[in-house]
Amino acid sequence: MDFEKKSFGFLASLILFLKRALLLVLYPYKTMRRISRERDTAQLWIIFFFVFSYFLIADKVRLSADLFPLHFIVTMINFIFTVYFFYFLARLFSRETSLMPFIFTLGYSLIPTLIWFFANLILFVILPPPRTWSLPGTLFSVIYIIFSISLLFWKLILVYLGIRFSSKLSALRIVYYLALYLCIFLPYSFFLYLMALFRIPFI
Amino acid sequence: MSISSRKIFYQRQLSPKFQEIYDLKTSNLGHWWLTLVYKYIVSHLKAMPFIYILPLSGVAAFLLYLILGQLVVKLVTLLQHGF
Numbered sequence: 001m002d003f004e005k006k007s008f009g010f011l012a013s014l015i016l017f018l019k020r021a022l023l024l025v026l027y028p029y030k031t032m033r034r035i036s037r038e039r040d041t042a043q044l045w046i047i048f049f050f051v052f053s054y055f056l057i058a059d060k061v062r063l064s065a066d067l068f069p070l071h072f073i074v075t076m077i078n079f080i081f082t083v084y085f086f087y088f089l090a091r092l093f094s095r096e097t098s099l100m101p102f103i104f105t106l107g108y109s110l111i112p113t114l115i116w117f118f119a120n121l122i123l124f125v126i127l128p129p130p131r132t133w134s135l136p137g138t139l140f141s142v143i144y145i146i147f148s149i150s151l152l153f154w155k156l157i158l159v160y161l162g163i164r165f166s167s168k169l170s171a172l173r174i175v176y177y178l179a180l181y182l183c184i185f186l187p188y189s190f191f192l193y194l195m196a197l198f199r200i201p202f203i
Numbered sequence: 204m205s206i207s208s209r210k211i212f213y214q215r216q217l218s219p220k221f222q223e224i225y226d227l228k229t230s231n232l233g234h235w236w237l238t239l240v241y242k243y244i245v246s247h248l249k250a251m252p253f254i255y256i257l258p259l260s261g262v263a264a265f266l267l268y269l270i271l272g273q274l275v276v277k278l279v280t281l282l283q284h285g286f
Contacts, residue, residue: 030249141279142268146264150257
């Protein structure tokens with residue numbers, strides 16, 4: 001009975017996660033507002049499961065399967081660092097700010113990143129690089145760049161909305177905080193890149 | 204609509220909507236012109252943002268292709284290795 005209840009609960013969370021992932025494409029503002037009030041942690045576990053699966057598959061394709069726990073742990077540390085960074089900055093201005101909206105909104109803003117990395121993984125298998133300066137090669141490159149820039153724009157919108165609804169800060173302050181975050185995060189991610197722990201400073 | 208049903212309608216439907224609206228302070232970017240531009244952009248990105256994102260990305264990719272030329276192909280090769 002208990003197992004049945006738990007499995008139905010998980011199924012409901014999975015359906016809600018898929019619905020919200022789709023709604024974030026169509027109505028990011030409304031959906032992010034709802035996500036910032038969410039308390040169902042199963043949805044977060046689903047997102048982290050996708051991150052875990054990505055590293056599991058990607059490290060097998062990259063023939064470095066031993067490194068996948070390390071890559072996953074580093075990604076989770078980055079995520080926790082990002083959440084606490086914006087949470088503490090928001091706490092400076094409002095004592096009523098809570099941590100959970102940051103975890104949920106920034107967790108959901110990992111969806112564009114996951115899509116990009118999964119698509120990149122599939123493309124690597126189907127059409128392995130290097131690309132050439134031929135017509136199909138150039139056409140593929142341009143389409144690939146359109147796809148990457150679109151996801152980057154979407155990611156920026158989701159991160160901005162996530163911080164806005166979680167912190168209730170003004171747009172200008174969020175832009176300052178994002179600039180400060182990038183000042184710290186870009187050198188840090190480059191360092192991780194040199195250590196072969198980070199692939200692209202995009203996540 | 205009777206007075207009591209109207210009251211219930213306000214309590215159940217409108218009150219949460221008003222709370223949602225006033226939950227966030229309106230953003231002010233310091234200059235009226237900047238605030239106007241910000242509000243114009245945000246109003247278009249609230250729903251169906253990909254209608255604007257896709258053409259913008261297309262223009263950005265085309266400009267990148269014009270500026271970088273063959274380097275675009277090398278950039279894609281580098282990014283493809285970054286999975």
